[in-house]
Amino acid sequence: MRSGFNSIFLVIFLLLLDIHVFQAVRTMVYMSAPRVRNISYILYWSVSILCLVTVALLPYLKWETWPSHIRSYVITIIMCLVIAKLLVAVFLLIDDLRRGVVWLIRKFSSEKPVVAEGVVNGLTRSQFLNRLGLIAGGGLLGTLMYGFSNKYNYRVHKLKLAFKNLPASFKGMRIVQISDIHSGSFANREAVLKGIQLINSQKADLVLFTGDLVNDRADEMKHWMDVFSQIKAPMGVYSTLGNHDYGDYYPWPDKTPNGYSAMQHANLERLKSIHGELGWKLMMNENVILERNGERIALLGVENWSALKRFPRYGDLKRAYEGVSHIPFKILMSHDPTHWDAQIRPEFPDIALTLAGHTHGMQFGVEIPGLKWSPAQYFYKEWAGLYKSGDQHLYVNRGFGFLGYPGRVGVLPEITVIELA
Known part of the structure; x- marks a missing residue:
């Protein structure tokens, strides 16, 4: 009424x-x-x-x-x-x-x-x-x-980043980052498959996905499992959760006055299992050691952590950091870029590279030589591309998928290729 x-x-x-x-x-x-x-x-x-x-x-x-x-x-x-x-x-x-x-x-x-x-x-x-x-x-x-017409117009962004603490065995390592798939928005299977083929054609050593696999519900992946399971890399595919993965924005019919929903909890558990079925290792406030020729680097992954009150804060970086303080080079996957200024830089200065997504670059903007603008910059200090502070780097992926507006203007869907040097 x-x-x-x-x-x-x-x-x-x-x-x-x-x-x-x-x-x-x-x-x-x-x-x-x-x-x-x-x-x-x-x-x-x-x-x-x-x-x-x-x-x-x-x-x-x-x-x-x-x-x-x-x-x-x-x-x-x-x-x-x-x-x-x-x-x-x-x-x-x-x-x-x-x-x-x-x-x-x-x-x-x-x-x-x-x-x-x-x-x-x-x-x-x-x-x-x-x-x-x-x-x-x-x-x-x-x-x-x-x-x-641009929502499946994938663009590969390549960059080479040099780090003084990177072990020699990892120099030349290629990392592909993708983010914000939002599978519930997709309707063109052939176009998405071309995006997956473009990812695999980069011949990455490691693929990292930084959250928002779905819009709200795990069953959005039902028709896309055989598509995204094709993503492969010799050193593995690792992933994290984004704010949309928790189902917080969906009107679950069994939600109690205190906010609990058994259906939402089951949905999240199902989504976690989907990552494994895709062949991806979901990082839930944890870390893994990657080795080459006896040398090691640490990969950390946290659940969604935002400095903005309107987004959830489930991440626990201190827990993810446990046991790797002695590893000289660390990469962190954290969905929301506001995490970088709010906690990562001030409290964990030895995390050399942080990979984030979340903003989509607002799916609207202008990116030409000499001019980079989007409404996203009025909401996020770091909203697309590479940012640096001292020895620390942040890269914000523009997103593989789309949400809300079924299109892209100026800020196209992105596949990031980072070569470590």
């Missing part, structure tokens, strides 16, 4: 937004031929009404039970349209404020000055702002829609 009531207010808001933005559309085409105007109006209101009807009916369609990829597309398209229209509305608001100021000057000035509307490139200021708003909103909408 409450969700239906909320949807009514949302529909009213969206309808008012549609009416407001339509003024810009009408201004844009008012000098066009009648046929062009009619087509523009019909197209605008057909899409808008379809969006409004969908939003109004969502509470009654049990959309939570839809296949995840269909649900994500429907919700994302609606959100893209709303965001684009809100951007147009910003420009219209600027024009409304400008015209309001002009009206006040004319009304209260004793000299009754004549304030010219002004012309920019043959357009009045209002026409210019309306068109600029439509271009900005349409450009954003087109960009987000284009991003749908």
Whole structure:
């Protein structure tokens, strides 16, 4: 009942937004031929009404039970349209404020000055702002829609890192890092298989997965076991858990008032076993010693640990560190990059390399020579790529999969190859 009531207010808001933005559309085409105007109006209101009807009916369609990829597309398209229209509305608001100021000057000035509307490139200021708003909103909408085609467009990022404490036998060792698979979002088996083949083609000595195998539930992996079990490496495949792996965001029907759910607990235990069935060694606040020619390095893996209160903190780095203080070179897998500044650097300065994921680079941004930007940087100090402090390094993988928005713009899905030197 409450969700239906909320949807009514949302529909009213969206309808008012549609009416407001339509003024810009009408201004844009008012000098066009009648046929062009009619087509523009019909197209605008057909899409808008379809969006409004969908939003109004969502509470009654049990959309939570839809296949995840269909649900994500429907919700994302609606959100893209709303965001684009809100951007147009910003420009219209600027024009409304400008015209309001002009009206006040004319009304209260004793000299009754004549304030010219002004012309920019043959357009009045209002026409210019309306068109600029439509271009900005349409450009954003087109960009987000284009991003749908990039969600399986895997990119290999290669880097060579030198460490003074690295034993000679491990120089030249190749590590592949992947992160944030989110198997519940996948719908294209062939595309994902190409990503797995790309991973194996790197001929890594060691493969490390830094969490978020699923969105919420272990059964999301049911149709992907034979795909991800193909990932192999001579020194093994190791993994950790991410915040989504615990099922904390899923509405388990048996959850008690104190937050316990037997179904959620069983789901987590099943997910842990899946790692083993894939042939991966799940690191639960523990470590393993890797040997070459009698020389050793330590690999540590912790459960999810975040410095942000909205994410769970199950990791225990002190426990994972036990028994390896004498090993000169250590690699840590920790899903959330905020762990690095909050605990790893200040308390464990001998951990040379930390591998994280989690941010996805917000799946939206610009990464070109001389410019690296994403909304993720306003939430995370370290959000994508390599970071260094003294002798310590952090690498934040941009994610193999996707969540929520079924696409990528600028920040593409990543397979990281690190060569130790």
